[in-house]
Amino acid sequence: MNQSKVDDIEALNQWITASIKQGAIAIVTHRNGDMDTVGSACSLANIIGPSARACGIHLSTIARTMLKKTKSDFMIFDSERIAWPRNLGGVIIVDAAGPSQLGLELPQVSKCVIDHHSAGEPFDMNDGDLYINWDTNSTAEIILCWAEKYAAERIDASTRQLLLAGIVTDTGRFRHAKSEALLAAGRLASSEGFVFSEFIEEMESVELNNSQRVAIAKALTRVETLDTGRWFLSHTRAGTNEGIVARSLISAGADIALVCRRHQEYTRLTARASAKSTREGIHLGSMMEKMVERSGGEGGGHAGAAGWTGTIDETDARTGFIAILMNLQGVTE
Numbered sequence: 001m002n003q004s005k006v007d008d009i010e011a012l013n014q015w016i017t018a019s020i021k022q023g024a025i026a027i028v029t030h031r032n033g034d035m036d037t038v039g040s041a042c043s044l045a046n047i048i049g050p051s052a053r054a055c056g057i058h059l060s061t062i063a064r065t066m067l068k069k070t071k072s073d074f075m076i077f078d079s080e081r082i083a084w085p086r087n088l089g090g091v092i093i094v095d096a097a098g099p100s101q102l103g104l105e106l107p108q109v110s111k112c113v114i115d116h117h118s119a120g121e122p123f124d125m126n127d128g129d130l131y132i133n134w135d136t137n138s139t140a141e142i143i144l145c146w147a148e149k150y151a152a153e154r155i156d157a158s159t160r161q162l163l164l165a166g167i168v169t170d171t172g173r174f175r176h177a178k179s180e181a182l183l184a185a186g187r188l189a190s191s192e193g194f195v196f197s198e199f200i201e202e203m204e205s206v207e208l209n210n211s212q213r214v215a216i217a218k219a220l221t222r223v224e225t226l227d228t229g230r231w232f233l234s235h236t237r238a239g240t241n242e243g244i245v246a247r248s249l250i251s252a253g254a255d256i257a258l259v260c261r262r263h264q265e266y267t268r269l270t271a272r273a274s275a276k277s278t279r280e281g282i283h284l285g286s287m288m289e290k291m292v293e294r295s296g297g298e299g300g301g302h303a304g305a306a307g308w309t310g311t312i313d314e315t316d317a318r319t320g321f322i323a324i325l326m327n328l329q330g331v332t333e
């Protein structure tokens with residue numbers, strides 16, 4: 001670990017120690033509630049202890065399943081009526097590139113941002129606040145580095161599973177994993193009695209209710225394809241579980257999968273890319289940032305997994321993404 005990262009986790013430990021003296025610590029996830037943000041928040045709360053609690057406005061299906069499996073506590077907020085603790089010492093924001101990704105308004109207390117995204121709308125940082133951003137596959141890896149240094153004895157079985165699940169999902173089942181992510185996963189999976197193959201099988205067999213299965217099946221029957229000459233795109237509409245649909249399209253042979261969802265007044269794009277396409281120059285996070293430049297909203301992510309949310313209609317959003325992809329095709333040929 002380089003000196004900059006050593007300094008970061010030392011600063012994080014100092015911030016936590018100082019904030020606990022002021023009161024409780026709220027650990028806030030981003031609005032999509034995926035496994036990395038939820039796993040990072042809950043594992044951090046587990047390690048800090050009763051003074052900390054993980055919270056946010058949404059849990060993904062796999063996050064909800066993992067919380068039940070590990071018996072972890074998570075408070076789901078109503079974004080319109082948030083009840084912060086009366087004696088709040090600080091807020092930790094995990095895995096969010098900007099304040100708009102939270103879906104809630106933060107209280108006026110000391111804050112610490114822990115993230116691994118390359119770009120995003122900046123948080124308003126004040127004196128006493130801390131910002132940590134590492135070039136890692138997942139936020140879970142940052143939490144693990146801090147825990148191994150300052151609280152190794154408190155990394156229990158539940159914490160290991162939460163952090164490992166965050167790494168597994170944010171690397172696309174290790175298809176996009178850097179060496180640091182593989183090493184971190186190895187350390188988490190090395191405890192006695194832990195069977196890695198069973199853990200992965202459990203994650204991949206997350207139970208879906210009948211309506212979700214029907215929605216996924218319908219989305220797969222609506223798939224359209226586009227051969228750009230270099231990358232093969234599959235795209236469709238879905239009403240739920242966009243990530244599962246996108247992953248299914250990649251497994252079926254697509255280089256890039258795009259799933260569009262319209263919910264209330266917002267359009268959501270969810271994209272996934274194969275390891276081969278990312279090696280050849282695809283970075284979905286950068287493409288979603290270009291969507292923000294084109295159409296407003298918020299967007300970003302990683303090379304192999306990213307998303308965008310805005311107010312334009314589905315056709316316009318899908319057309320915009322395809323135009324960005326075609327432009328990239330022209331530049332890289």
